[in-house]
Amino acid sequence: MSATDMPTRTKAPLLSVRELKKHFPIRGGILGRQQAVVQAVDGVSFEVAAGETLGIVGESGCGKSTTAKLLIGLTQMDDGDIVLDGQRLGPDLSLKALRRDIQMVFQDSYASLNPRMTIADSVAFGARVQGLDDPQGRAHRLMARVGLDPDRFGGRYPHELSGGQRQRVNIARALAMSPKVVVLDEAVSALDKSVEAQVLNLLADLREEFGLTYIFISHDLNVVRYISDRILVMYLGEVVEVAPVDNIWETPAHPYTRSLFSAMPSMDPDNRTTKPPLSGDPPNPIDPPSGCRFHTRCPMASEVCKRKHPVLGRMAQGSPHWVACHLHDPASGHPKAVEEAPA
Amino acid sequence: MAQVEAELHPQAEAAPKPQGYWSGVIRRLAGDKVAMACLIVIALLILSAVFAPWLGLADPYRGSMIARLKPIGTEGHILGTDEQGRDMLARLIYGGRLTLFIGLMPVVFAFFIGSALGIAAGYVGGMTNTIIMRVVDVFFAFPSVLLAIAISGALGAGITNSLVSLTIVFIPPVTRVAEAVTSGVRSLDYIDAARASGAGALTVIRVHVIGNVLSPIFVYATSLTSVCMILAAGLSFLGIGVRPPEPEWGLMLNTLRAAIYVDPWLAALPGVMIFATSLCLNLLSDGLRSAMNVRD
Amino acid sequence: MSDPILQIDNLNVRFKGKRTVHAINDLSLKLMPGETLALLGESGSGKSVTLKTLLRLLPEKRTGLDGSISFDGTDIMTLSGKRLRSYRGGDVSMVFQEPALALDPVYTVGDQIAEAVMRHKGVSKSEAMATALDMLTRVRIPSPERRLKNYPHELSGGMRQRVMIALALACRPRLLLADEPTTALDATVQIQILLLLRELQREFGMAVIFVTHDIGVAVEISERIAVMYAGQIIEEGTTREVIADPQHPYTQGLLAANLHDVAKGTRLDAIPGAPPSLETRPDACSFAPRCPLALPACRAELPPVRTPGPRRRVACLRAGETIAAE
Numbered sequence: 001m002s003a004t005d006m007p008t009r010t011k012a013p014l015l016s017v018r019e020l021k022k023h024f025p026i027r028g029g030i031l032g033r034q035q036a037v038v039q040a041v042d043g044v045s046f047e048v049a050a051g052e053t054l055g056i057v058g059e060s061g062c063g064k065s066t067t068a069k070l071l072i073g074l075t076q077m078d079d080g081d082i083v084l085d086g087q088r089l090g091p092d093l094s095l096k097a098l099r100r101d102i103q104m105v106f107q108d109s110y111a112s113l114n115p116r117m118t119i120a121d122s123v124a125f126g127a128r129v130q131g132l133d134d135p136q137g138r139a140h141r142l143m144a145r146v147g148l149d150p151d152r153f154g155g156r157y158p159h160e161l162s163g164g165q166r167q168r169v170n171i172a173r174a175l176a177m178s179p180k181v182v183v184l185d186e187a188v189s190a191l192d193k194s195v196e197a198q199v200l201n202l203l204a205d206l207r208e209e210f211g212l213t214y215i216f217i218s219h220d221l222n223v224v225r226y227i228s229d230r231i232l233v234m235y236l237g238e239v240v241e242v243a244p245v246d247n248i249w250e251t252p253a254h255p256y257t258r259s260l261f262s263a264m265p266s267m268d269p270d271n272r273t274t275k276p277p278l279s280g281d282p283p284n285p286i287d288p289p290s291g292c293r294f295h296t297r298c299p300m301a302s303e304v305c306k307r308k309h310p311v312l313g314r315m316a317q318g319s320p321h322w323v324a325c326h327l328h329d330p331a332s333g334h335p336k337a338v339e340e341a342p343a
Numbered sequence: 344m345a346q347v348e349a350e351l352h353p354q355a356e357a358a359p360k361p362q363g364y365w366s367g368v369i370r371r372l373a374g375d376k377v378a379m380a381c382l383i384v385i386a387l388l389i390l391s392a393v394f395a396p397w398l399g400l401a402d403p404y405r406g407s408m409i410a411r412l413k414p415i416g417t418e419g420h421i422l423g424t425d426e427q428g429r430d431m432l433a434r435l436i437y438g439g440r441l442t443l444f445i446g447l448m449p450v451v452f453a454f455f456i457g458s459a460l461g462i463a464a465g466y467v468g469g470m471t472n473t474i475i476m477r478v479v480d481v482f483f484a485f486p487s488v489l490l491a492i493a494i495s496g497a498l499g500a501g502i503t504n505s506l507v508s509l510t511i512v513f514i515p516p517v518t519r520v521a522e523a524v525t526s527g528v529r530s531l532d533y534i535d536a537a538r539a540s541g542a543g544a545l546t547v548i549r550v551h552v553i554g555n556v557l558s559p560i561f562v563y564a565t566s567l568t569s570v571c572m573i574l575a576a577g578l579s580f581l582g583i584g585v586r587p588p589e590p591e592w593g594l595m596l597n598t599l600r601a602a603i604y605v606d607p608w609l610a611a612l613p614g615v616m617i618f619a620t621s622l623c624l625n626l627l628s629d630g631l632r633s634a635m636n637v638r639d
Numbered sequence: 640m641s642d643p644i645l646q647i648d649n650l651n652v653r654f655k656g657k658r659t660v661h662a663i664n665d666l667s668l669k670l671m672p673g674e675t676l677a678l679l680g681e682s683g684s685g686k687s688v689t690l691k692t693l694l695r696l697l698p699e700k701r702t703g704l705d706g707s708i709s710f711d712g713t714d715i716m717t718l719s720g721k722r723l724r725s726y727r728g729g730d731v732s733m734v735f736q737e738p739a740l741a742l743d744p745v746y747t748v749g750d751q752i753a754e755a756v757m758r759h760k761g762v763s764k765s766e767a768m769a770t771a772l773d774m775l776t777r778v779r780i781p782s783p784e785r786r787l788k789n790y791p792h793e794l795s796g797g798m799r800q801r802v803m804i805a806l807a808l809a810c811r812p813r814l815l816l817a818d819e820p821t822t823a824l825d826a827t828v829q830i831q832i833l834l835l836l837r838e839l840q841r842e843f844g845m846a847v848i849f850v851t852h853d854i855g856v857a858v859e860i861s862e863r864i865a866v867m868y869a870g871q872i873i874e875e876g877t878t879r880e881v882i883a884d885p886q887h888p889y890t891q892g893l894l895a896a897n898l899h900d901v902a903k904g905t906r907l908d909a910i911p912g913a914p915p916s917l918e919t920r921p922d923a924c925s926f927a928p929r930c931p932l933a934l935p936a937c938r939a940e941l942p943p944v945r946t947p948g949p950r951r952r953v954a955c956l957r958a959g960e961t962i963a964a965e
């Protein structure tokens with residue numbers, strides 16, 4: 001795969017991530033010697049166009065949260081490139097500048113606010129650090145924008161707010177830096193369903209108003225489907241499928257994506273799920289299986305899947321649908337590859 | 344916008360009024376009767392020690408061979424006299440100056456040094472953490488009493504040396520607590536959020552870490568003051584702390600121990616002072632800990 | 640028709656402290672033997688408190704309790720000592736959300752199950768171990784003989800939850816209480832556990848109360864659904880009735896917020912506001928401040944409980960009207 005031939009749908013992506021890699025050593029013993037490696041993120045590449053929302057889904061240990069932290073440099077990558085607006089992190093773009101343009105909203109609304117700091121100070125902190133003008137005024141405007149009256153809430157502390165209100169504060173805090181990209185790491189997952197819908201509406205409004213680009217990480221497929229333009233599926237530190245939301249929803253190509261979809265509750269009491277799509281838990285990312293990492297749980301696995309690592313490629317010439325599976329590569333040697341591959 | 348505001352309206356009214364953190368702590372502490380009583384006792388002790396020369400007391404150094412070991416309640420010596428005929432009340436109050444000073448200052452020093460080391464170890468992690476914490480562990484290998492005696496013994500008697508040795512004794516436990524609290528805070532998302540807004544390590548520590556770790560460390564340190572007082576008195580008792588004829592509770596306890604068969608009440612007085620002060624400090628630190636609990 | 644296995648009448652639970660919280664307000668519920676009921680509600684709705692009350696796990700000094708609970712004709716509120724212990728874990732057992740916390744880390748899986756069996760059935764250690772092995776097989780744990788000797792931390796999240804279920808079912812309870820047992824699990828594991836619970840329910844024939852905040856999960860597991868809000872059951876019916884024809888505006892809002900098959904980009908009909916803090920006992924409809932259909936009467940008095948069908952009820956003055964009709 002060449003650098004210009006990336007899973008995207010526009011010519012000039014706002015954010016492009018190439019071959020991102022992060023392995024965490026596990027140390028043990030008295031001398032702290034390295035005993036094993038967790039391959040948290042292993043060669044993840046994707047691109048996001050300006051104004052687009054990319055949804056990232058996957059189970060625990062698939063590396064979606066690590067990917068988020070790598071994007072804003074909270075975790076240092078071992079290898080790979082992050083290019084924002086044509087500028088490469090490192091040579092062209094400092095980490096501090098990157099952190100102004102990419103902001104993040106975390107899952108735990110309480111843990112992500114300093115308990116000893118008033119809401120207004122928390123929102124203004126980033127703008128103050130970056131030396132933006134009038135941090136306090138910015139904070140007040142954004143609090144008002146996310147639906148929290150700055151005069152009434154500005155002087156309060158996080159524990160005096162409800163979960164939904166706190167998450168609004170976190171959104172305001174991220175926006176106070178006037179970022180281009182906002183990474184939402186399970187940002188609505190901890191909220192009650194009724195409050196979640198309010199926050200999703202708010203996020204949709206803000207995206208429109210500020211021309212934001214979202215990277216929306218969640219385990220809730222319904223939510224990801226609702227908010228995203230494209231969906232990226234991760235499994236054990238790798239991208240297994242990327243496609244526009246309608247394509248992937250109607251014709252999921254990777255066996256893992258299919259399993260993930262059929263594991264969703266049916267919502268139809270007359271037509272309940274009768275057979276689990278997969279058995280067992282996701283394997284440990286410490287020692288990922290050889291070849292295709294999904295082959296140990298895959299209903300379609302064949303001999304080639306154990307040996308050969310599938311490469312992320314287009315489903316067809318010019319298709320925006322990318323998948324990393326031997327089934328969709330006629331040259332792979334998978335016995336069922338031909339019938340599965342589109343003509 | 345209007346809709347969002349309307350969505351929030353119902354619970355907005357129920358939310359409590361904004362309130363400063365420290366005003367809340369003081370309000371909760373003021374409501375704690377035991378802690379307040381202890382605070383008053385300690386304040387009286389400190390005030391009387393500071394203003395001792397102006398309280399019209401007898402000279403704590405001038406003895407009288409004919410008025411030795413007068414019992415409590417003697418005319419002119421409300422709390423009696425010691426084995427050299429010096430006024431006990433004056434010596435106890437003047438003794439508070441030294442005892443409280445050597446009892447509190449090492450903890451204050453250890454609080455600052457230990458917090459700095461612990462916060463650095465906890466925030467930076469990795470190699471820095473390993474080096475600082477392993478060195479601290481070495482000190483933990485010795486019981487604190489033994490360590491204090493060993494250092495004092497090596498440095499020789501005297502107030503400064505007592506201060507130094509006790510400070511060294513209390514740095515490791517403070518560092519360890521500071522490190523534990525800091526690593527806990529370090530892993531919280533608001534630290535990540537602050538880093539993600541481009542703030543450097545020093546800014547993050549100054550704005551987000553210190554405020555959240557200092558109060559638990561402070562509470563822990565206050566609980567150490569009583570131990571420190573007892574250790575300081577112990578050093579003097581053993582003759583490697585304050586030297587006679589300085590009035591100091593531990594030293595007084597030592598010199599009066601021969602009189603225990605003559606007048607046990609009199610001989611116990613310095614001990615009572617040590618006991619009462621350390622008890623009050625302990626109870627006050629307990630009260631402080633519950634008052635500093637934000638989420639309640 | 641047989642007698643209900645569980646009958647709760649006018650239960651009230653109040654937590655006393657600096658702030659009093661009226662966690663459960665006038666809750667009544669009937670469960671038939673072998674029935675699977677989902678208690679559906681958001682955080683703070685009182686669903687977990689209901690389960691804890693059923694097992695009498697609430698701290699007695701700080702809790703104000705009244706109302707009656709009878710299990711198979713026995714009054715639960717007055718049980719104590721040995722009879723309470725044999726009721727807990729023997730007649731009724733519980734599966735928790737976090738198996739990592741609910742299992743004892745210092746005992747092997749086999750020992751924990753065997754211990755429970757020995758305590759309740761009074762059998763020998765070897766018999767109890769045989770039961771433990773049988774249970775691990777029934778919860779479809781691969782190579783169960785080997786797993787008996789594992790400690791909880793050696794198992795994956797899904798396996799631990801299977802062990803938890805084996806432990807809960809080892810004494811053949813007649814009522815199983817499940818407190819969000821799949822919330823902490825990954826999607827592909829969650830569905831396995833749900834299907835397993837469904838199979839075991841059929842196999843053992845026990846009644847199940849399954850607490851969840853996820854409507855999708857409730858649909859997969861239950862025959863009946865009771866929706867809770869502010870410590871009350873505001874709607875109850877068969878799963879089919881509640882999903883196909885939700886009558887309470889809150890239930891309708893919850894179903895919409897599930898986003899199942901919501902077209903991308905459409906604005907969500909979010910329920911505004913947040914649940915009440917329950918510092919005072921509700922004297923009007925608790926949902927009225929957030930309800931798009933609320934009338935002055937809703938804010939003035941408790942809503943009437945309507946019963947549109949047998950064992951179907953809705954606590955709403957405007958039951959049956961849809962939000963869209965407004």
